[in-house]
Amino acid sequence: MSMGRTLAGKILARAAGRTAVEEGELVTCRVDLVMLHDSGGPRRVAPILERLGVRPWDPSRIVLVSDHYAPAVDAESARILDLTRRWGREHGVARHYDMVGICHIVLAEHGHVRPGMFVVGGDSHTPTAGAFGAFAMGVGASEMAAVLATGEIWLEVPQTLRIVLDGVPGRAVVAKDVMLALCRRLGLGGADYRVVEYAGPGLAAFDLDERLTLANMAAELGGITGLIEPDARTAAFLGALGMELAPEELARWRSDPDAPLASELRLDLAELAPQVAAPHSPAEAAPVEEVEPAPIDQAYLGACTGAKLADLRMAARVLRGRRVAERTRLLVAPASARVWREATVDGTLATLVEAGAILLPSGCGACAGYGAGLLAEGETCIASTARNFKGRMGAASARVYLASPYTVAASAIAGRICDPRPLLAEPVGSVAEEVRGG
Amino acid sequence: MAEIEGTAHVLGDAVDTDLLAPGAHMKGSIEELARHCLEAIDPDFVQRVRPGDLLVAGSRFGIGSSREQAAQALRLLGIQAVVARSFAGIFYRNALNNGLLAVVCPDHEGIEAGDRLRLDPMAGRLLHLPSGRSFACRPLPGHLLAMVEAGGLVPWLERRFRAAGRGPRT
Ligand code: SF4
Numbered sequence: 001m002s003m004g005r006t007l008a009g010k011i012l013a014r015a016a017g018r019t020a021v022e023e024g025e026l027v028t029c030r031v032d033l034v035m036l037h038d039s040g041g042p043r044r045v046a047p048i049l050e051r052l053g054v055r056p057w058d059p060s061r062i063v064l065v066s067d068h069y070a071p072a073v074d075a076e077s078a079r080i081l082d083l084t085r086r087w088g089r090e091h092g093v094a095r096h097y098d099m100v101g102i103c104h105i106v107l108a109e110h111g112h113v114r115p116g117m118f119v120v121g122g123d124s125h126t127p128t129a130g131a132f133g134a135f136a137m138g139v140g141a142s143e144m145a146a147v148l149a150t151g152e153i154w155l156e157v158p159q160t161l162r163i164v165l166d167g168v169p170g171r172a173v174v175a176k177d178v179m180l181a182l183c184r185r186l187g188l189g190g191a192d193y194r195v196v197e198y199a200g201p202g203l204a205a206f207d208l209d210e211r212l213t214l215a216n217m218a219a220e221l222g223g224i225t226g227l228i229e230p231d232a233r234t235a236a237f238l239g240a241l242g243m244e245l246a247p248e249e250l251a252r253w254r255s256d257p258d259a260p261l262a263s264e265l266r267l268d269l270a271e272l273a274p275q276v277a278a279p280h281s282p283a284e285a286a287p288v289e290e291v292e293p294a295p296i297d298q299a300y301l302g303a304c305t306g307a308k309l310a311d312l313r314m315a316a317r318v319l320r321g322r323r324v325a326e327r328t329r330l331l332v333a334p335a336s337a338r339v340w341r342e343a344t345v346d347g348t349l350a351t352l353v354e355a356g357a358i359l360l361p362s363g364c365g366a367c368a369g370y371g372a373g374l375l376a377e378g379e380t381c382i383a384s385t386a387r388n389f390k391g392r393m394g395a396a397s398a399r400v401y402l403a404s405p406y407t408v409a410a411s412a413i414a415g416r417i418c419d420p421r422p423l424l425a426e427p428v429g430s431v432a433e434e435v436r437g438g
Numbered sequence: 439m440a441e442i443e444g445t446a447h448v449l450g451d452a453v454d455t456d457l458l459a460p461g462a463h464m465k466g467s468i469e470e471l472a473r474h475c476l477e478a479i480d481p482d483f484v485q486r487v488r489p490g491d492l493l494v495a496g497s498r499f500g501i502g503s504s505r506e507q508a509a510q511a512l513r514l515l516g517i518q519a520v521v522a523r524s525f526a527g528i529f530y531r532n533a534l535n536n537g538l539l540a541v542v543c544p545d546h547e548g549i550e551a552g553d554r555l556r557l558d559p560m561a562g563r564l565l566h567l568p569s570g571r572s573f574a575c576r577p578l579p580g581h582l583l584a585m586v587e588a589g590g591l592v593p594w595l596e597r598r599f600r601a602a603g604r605g606p607r608t
């Protein structure tokens with residue numbers, strides 16, 4: 001009776017130095033890659049390491065990213081960034097990305113993640129790296145310090161919840177809509193620390209930028225990691241970064257057909273409408289046509305889920321030749337310096353700016369509530385970020401809706417929550433007028 | 439770990455890390471952050487809470503970010519233990535790693551704010567003193583309780599390193 005293995009099980013077995021692991025078993029894994037950022041990183045772990053009297057076990061396995069407080073908005077943020085820089089230097093961390101983008105995007109676009117890796121990051125959206133078929137879990141600072149001290153972490157081998165995507169998504173339906181719909185269906189945290197593995201023919205519709213969003217928001221589902229089997233698209237993405245994926249690797253890092261699953265959930269992309277999550281939870285999602293067209297003070301395109309090149313291009317498709325509504329501000333914080341550069345070269349940023357967008361620095365910015373673009377009491381915002389918890393983006397009474405870049409852009413034009421589909425169908429110009437007037 | 443006794447504060451489902459450790463105060467000290475714990479849903483919480491109190495919460499307590507300040511703030515306010523129907527995975531690890539007792543109790547119907555409770559984390563039992571009713575909890579294994587008792591993962595590692603002959607260079 002040979003039982004198949006899940007992709008997660010295969011990665012953990014390898015990291016634990018075993019041929020196989022059983023679900024529910026407690027294992028200790030060697031960590032292949034550690035991601036630290038300025039908020040939960042050196043400022044929190046350095047005092048702990050000092051107290052323990054140890055240095056990081058292997059600086060060559062660390063990637064340090066300054067994104068949460070970058071660029072500094074006050075003396076305290078500046079101090080945190082300075083401390084982060086010094087710590088990196090003192091500990092021989094060669095890979096410090098200082099103000100060049102949001103950690104999860106930086107990891108992806110610099111090719112630090114490859115299939116089969118076991119990654120531990122000091123951030124809850126660390127599962128983003130699962131888009132490459134890596135097991136990537138987020139931890140708090142004490143646990144991170146323990147990882148840095150020992151190079152290891154214990155965990156209970158989790159079960160896998162497989163989400164099978166069928167069909168072809170309709171107009172303006174993208175990864176963010178899939179995730180908001182799943183948040184509603186499973187409930188916030190509904191994956192209960194299982195592995196969220198995305199599979200099915202519907203995945204073909206999603207390029208790596210979109211898969212990053214799927215894996216990233218496994219965090220909202222409460223999964224220990226998101227996971228997508230590597231395929232030709234993954235190989236092409238990594239190949240372009242100079243990392244060849246051998247055919248054996250593609251064949252190895254997959255779930256066996258008879259692997260044990262906690263459950264399987266199917267989602268037909270063809271039946272999915274653009275989603276909007278109402279305040280104050282991603283699980284408050286509903287199809288855009290069922291959501292009250294609330295007036296919008298601020299539209300925000302930002303964060304690791306909502307400001308990658310693909311995201312900005314979506315927004316540009318809607319905004320081209322149109323103007324942001326008079327009482328609405330559209331703020332755009334590209335996810336990284338590379339996104340900024342590529343979106344400049346292909347004209348995307350010019351399109352956004354011509355429509356009235358204000359560009360903000362790359363970084364976590366308003367998403368974490370640390371940077372520029374915060375909300376006043378009573379204001380309403382629609383954002384392409386992953387979370388809309390009460391008080392996260394500024395004042396506690398502010399209301400944040402979540403949606404895809406298409407829907408955020410359409411809402412910026414209309415000045416209220418708006419279905420992007422008509423704007424993508426009709427010739428530019430007439431519909432915009434109609435929407436603004438209505 | 440022996441039984442503990444304390445007064446209950448009752449919270450609902452999906453209390454997230456932004457409520458426990460609001461982003462706007464993340465730059466400051468943990469003491470400063472703790473003063474704003476839960477203020478977005480309960481502005482008087484910090485005034486009311488007394489050292490030794492227990493939090494009784496619904497499902498998925500601590501969902502959201504990996505910031506362990508969420509657990510640290512509760513501990514700093516003197517919360518002895520959080521008893522919840524379920525916890526978000528990262529928060530659960532963070533709580534134990536920071537010496538905050540986190541106990542899964544799938545059913546605790548009828549407990550109200552101000553009620554006295556007695557908790558036995560090792561046996562997995564929550565006793566509601568006003569009614570004498572007992573609720574089953576998931577028992578915490580001895581080694582995790584020892585870590586919590588040591589004050590969390592760091593003090594516990596410190597001991598381990600000392601024992602192995604590594605230690606702070608003074
Ligand atoms: S952009 Fe937002 S969700 Fe992403 S890492 Fe930064 S704070 Fe977290």
